[in-house]
Structures are given as structure tokens and as C-alpha cells.
Amino acid sequence: MTHMHIAGSIHADAAQGGPTWLQVPEDLNELDLKLWPRGARRDEQGRIVVAGATLPEVAEEHGTPVYVIDEGDFRSRAREFKESFPGWEIYYAGKALLTRTVARWAAEEGLNLDVTTMGEMRIALAGGMPAARLGFHGNNKSEEEIAFALEQGVGRIIVDSFDEIARLERACADGGHRANVLVRVTTGVEAHTHEYIATAHEDQKFGLSIMGGQALTALVRCHSSQYLDLRGIHSHIGSQIFETLGFEVAIRRTMKLASQFRTATGVELPELDLGGGFGIAYTGVDTPQPTSTLAAAFEEMVDHECRAFGLARPHLSIEPGRAICGPSGVAVYRVGTVKTVELEGGRSRVYISVDGGMSDNIRPALYAAEYSAALANRTSDAEPVLSRVVGKHCEGGDILIRDVFLPADVTIGDLIAVPGSGAYARSMASNYNQIPKPPVVSARDGVTSVMLRRETLDDLMRLDVGQ
Ligand SMILES: *Cc1c(COP(=O)(O)O)cnc(C)c1O
Numbered sequence: 001m002t003h004m005h006i007a008g009s010i011h012a013d014a015a016q017g018g019p020t021w022l023q024v025p026e027d028l029n030e031l032d033l034k035l036w037p038r039g040a041r042r043d044e045q046g047r048i049v050v051a052g053a054t055l056p057e058v059a060e061e062h063g064t065p066v067y068v069i070d071e072g073d074f075r076s077r078a079r080e081f082k083e084s085f086p087g088w089e090i091y092y093a094g095k096a097l098l099t100r101t102v103a104r105w106a107a108e109e110g111l112n113l114d115v116t117t118m119g120e121m122r123i124a125l126a127g128g129m130p131a132a133r134l135g136f137h138g139n140n141k142s143e144e145e146i147a148f149a150l151e152q153g154v155g156r157i158i159v160d161s162f163d164e165i166a167r168l169e170r171a172c173a174d175g176g177h178r179a180n181v182l183v184r185v186t187t188g189v190e191a192h193t194h195e196y197i198a199t200a201h202e203d204q205k206f207g208l209s210i211m212g213g214q215a216l217t218a219l220v221r222c223h224s225s226q227y228l229d230l231r232g233i234h235s236h237i238g239s240q241i242f243e244t245l246g247f248e249v250a251i252r253r254t255m256k257l258a259s260q261f262r263t264a265t266g267v268e269l270p271e272l273d274l275g276g277g278f279g280i281a282y283t284g285v286d287t288p289q290p291t292s293t294l295a296a297a298f299e300e301m302v303d304h305e306c307r308a309f310g311l312a313r314p315h316l317s318i319e320p321g322r323a324i325c326g327p328s329g330v331a332v333y334r335v336g337t338v339k340t341v342e343l344e345g346g347r348s349r350v351y352i353s354v355d356g357g358m359s360d361n362i363r364p365a366l367y368a369a370e371y372s373a374a375l376a377n378r379t380s381d382a383e384p385v386l387s388r389v390v391g392k393h394c395e396g397g398d399i400l401i402r403d404v405f406l407p408a409d410v411t412i413g414d415l416i417a418v419p420g421s422g423a424y425a426r427s428m429a430s431n432y433n434q435i436p437k438p439p440v441v442s443a444r445d446g447v448t449s450v451m452l453r454r455e456t457l458d459d460l461m462r463l464d465v466g467q
Pocket of ligand 1: 114236240275276319
């Protein structure tokens with residue numbers, strides 16, 4: 001999600017110097033509830049509490065940075081998808097956040113799970129997700145990964161190229177397996193935050209083009225394969241999407257493709273997967289729809305297109321990742337330095353350096369993603385100052401939050417909590433600058449437990465086996 005930035009920024013009394021979308025909060029101590037795990041609050045001492053766990057205490061026990069995942073929040077969002085989309089399969093997109101515990105939560109809440117690699121398959125299975133409930137994605141699945149998926153009995157494989165179809169057939173022939181497949185197609189819809197852009201041709205690595213004709217060819221190819229059971233079409237149009245318009249176009253084009261397939265073969269495809277990408281609130285201006293509203297819109301769009309093409313309603317699935325685990329997670333950092341940088345025109349900017357950065361959340365550096373933050377260990381009556389929260393890495397672009405209002409008295413040792421950090425933060429983490437990755441801790445009724453432990457310098461040293 002990307003808002004337009006206006007260069008420059010500033011002190012609270014010149015708040016207009018910040019990006020136009022960023023409002024000066026009326027009360028800096030108040031938590032904007034749509035950004036935080038459900039039930040997050042401040043206690044009498046002003047400390048932020050998530051799932052009954054007091055963040056300064058979590059920081060004390062587990063160190064910083066640390067990701068805290070509210071188990072109840074995760075489960076309630078998973079359940080909301082199950083209940084709002086009755087009869088649909090909900091595949092949780094494991095790449096957003098996957099640990100054995102998370103796989104178990106997803107399994108217990110009746111979700112299926114999407115995986116893309118051997119590593120994700122192994123973690124999902126180890127967490128107790130049955131292989132039959134896995135969907136195997138990816139544009140370059142290896143022979144080893146495919147063989148493993150077939151041996152385990154992975155429920156469906158989403159094929160992404162003709163090379164892969166051939167590879168999968170060889171693996172089936174070698175191992176005496178059959179495979180359920182969906183064909184991933186590109187619909188020409190590229191969804192962005194507040195709009196969609198219909199790309200004339202899908203100049204990207206995923207899927208097979210509907211407009212170019214490869215999608216239909218691939219469907220027919222899979223249909224006629226002696227090893228593959230073709231289940232249907234798969235479409236994933238993007239991420240952090242708030243509008244249903246892009247989905248509407250995608251549904252129309254996939255249904256049209258399904259009707260062309262019927263014309264070519266006389267067969268109706270039994271399944272349709274519409275992917276993920278449902279947006280969440282990272283800042284006060286983001287406005288995700290309730291899951292039930294989303295579901296109603298999807299039902300209507302699907303019914304409409306089924307009627308239009310005279311197709312029976314297929315068995316449907318969606319693949320939310322971020323919308324389930326994103327809001328459940330909070331990252332907690334400790335402030336190390338505070339620096340005021342003088343800018344032109346007598347303006348200045350406050351740089352707050354924390355003990356993590358682009359190694360534990362690459363999204364701001366990767367695609368200018370925005371976040372919010374709050375002082376987690378106390379409240380403050382100081383005036384709001386437009387601040388920039390930065391990491392400790394050797395990159396000027398190591399920015400966690402480009403523009404955020406924080407109290408003017410933020411100081412060394414304070415804790416900064418960043419909501420919306422459950423998705424694509426730990427899962428995209430790196431060891432840049434040889435920083436060990438932070439732990440992921442689950443919280444429930446005030447009790448925390450480590451899902452992923454903190455990496456240690458010993459872990460890093462053990463990898464370095466050279467002389
Ligand atoms: C990433 C991805 C998802 C999940 O996207 P979110 O934005 O996290 O909901 C779903 N399906 C596919 C194929 C993906 O690549």
C-alpha cells in the first residue's frame with residue numbers, strides 16, 4: 001500500500017509539512033483500535049497490553065526487537081473468514097507468517113494452507129496441517145519439491161507454466177501418483193491499493209495469460225493429461241487491496257475462460273480460486289471492509305458471472321494471508337538514539353533509531369509501505385512531533401516508518417510498538433549486517449510463549465563454515 005508522499009516534514013506546529021494523508025493525532029496516547037490486535041489497550045500505568053500481555057514485560061522477558069502475535073486475534077480473523085464465506089475453502093497464505101504453531105492454529109480453525117516451498121511444506125506438516133489441506137504454489141517448483149508434495153499427498157498443486165506441467169507429469173509417472181491441479185492464470189488485472197490497473201499484457205512472472213491464450217491451452221493440456229486431475233482456475237490479483245473492482249474483473253475473466261474451456265472440451269471446471277490480497281489498516285487512513293461485507297460482494301459477483309456465462313457455481317476458495325495474521329502482530333523495538341536533523345528553511349526532523357530495521361521489516365524499504373507506531377512503555381503529555389523511525393542498518397533507506405507523530409519526549413530506552421507487523425515482517429526477515437532475527441512470541445490471556453526463538457550470534461557463527 002502506497003500513499004503519495006510529499007517531501008519534507010516537520011515539527012508538530014508545522015504539521016502540514018508531513019504527508020497530506022497523515023493527521024496530527026488528537027491524543028497521542030490513544031490507540032487507533034482498527035490498527036491493533038483486538039482488545040489491545042493501555043493499562044493504568046500507560047503501558048500497551050496485547051492479549052493480556054504487557055509489552056514492556058514482554059520486551060523484558062524476550063528482549064527486543066520482538067514480534068508479539070495475539071493468538072485470539074489470529075483465530076478470530078480466521079474464524080471470521082470461515083463464517084463469512086460458508087461453503088468456501090479458506091487457504092491461509094503461509095508465506096505471510098508461518099510457524100508450526102501458526103499452522104496448528106490454522107488447522108484447528110478449519111483453514112487450509114498455501115505453501116510455496118519445501119520449507120513451508122515441512123513447517124506446515126510439522127504443525128499438524130494435513131497434507132490434503134495444502135495448496136502448493138510457486139512459479140519454479142523443483143523436482144524435489146514436487147516429488148515430496150506428491151508423496152505426502154498434497155491436496156492440490158497450482159501449476160504456473162508448461163515446463164511445470166511437464167515436470168509434474170514426469171514426477172507422477174515416476175512415483176505412480178496422480179495430482180489435483182489448478183492452473184494459475186493472469187487476468188490482466190493488477191490491483192493496487194485504491195484502484196486497479198488493467199495491464200494490457202501481464203508482464204510479470206506469475207501465471208499463464210488469458211489474453212495471450214496460454215491459459216486455455218494449459219487447461220486443455222492438463223485436462224487431457226493421464227496423470228493430472230484438472231480442478232479449475234486460480235487467480236491472484238495482488239495484495240493489500242481495498243476495492244472489490246479488481247476482483248470483479250478477475251472473476252468475469254476467469255469465468256469467461258471457464259466457459260471457453262467448456263466450449264473446447266464439453267466439461268465444466270468444478271473449482272475456482274480467487275486468491276488473496278485483502279487489505280488491512282496500517283495507518284489511520286486505511287479502510288478495510290469487514291470480512292462479511294467482502295464476502296457478500298464476492299457472492300454477488302460470482303453469482304452474477306455464473307448466470308452471465310450459464311455456468312454452474314464452482315466450488316470456491318480464497319487465500320487470505322495478511323488479513324488474518326497482519327493485524328494480530330505487533331513489533332516492539334527499543335529506542336537507542338534520538339537525533340534532530342536540521343533541514344532547509346529552519347525546519348527539522350526527529351530521527352528515532354531503534355534496535356531493528358530493514359532486517360526485521362523490509363516492507364517500507366521494498367515498496368514504501370507505511371506503518372504507524374505508538375510509545376509502548378508509557379503515555380506522554382509532550383506535544384506530537386513528526387518523526388521518522390529508522391533502523392540500525394547501514395542503509396539510508398533503512399526506514400521503518402517514514403512519517404509518524406510521536407511525543408516530543410521520546411528518549412533512549414523507550415519502547416516503540418508497530419501494529420500490523422504480523423504479516424510479511426518476520427517471514428521476510430534477513431540477517432543483513434549479521435543481525436540475528438528476532439523471536440516470534442504468541443500471547444494469550446497474558447501468557448506468552450515463544451513460537452520462533454531469537455536467532456543467536458552462535459547460530460550465525462555456525463553457518464559460517466569457511467576457514
Ligand atoms: C501472497 C499470496 C496470497 C496472500 O496474499 P495476502 O495479500 O497476504 O492476502 C494468496 N495467494 C497467492 C497465490 C499469493 O501469492
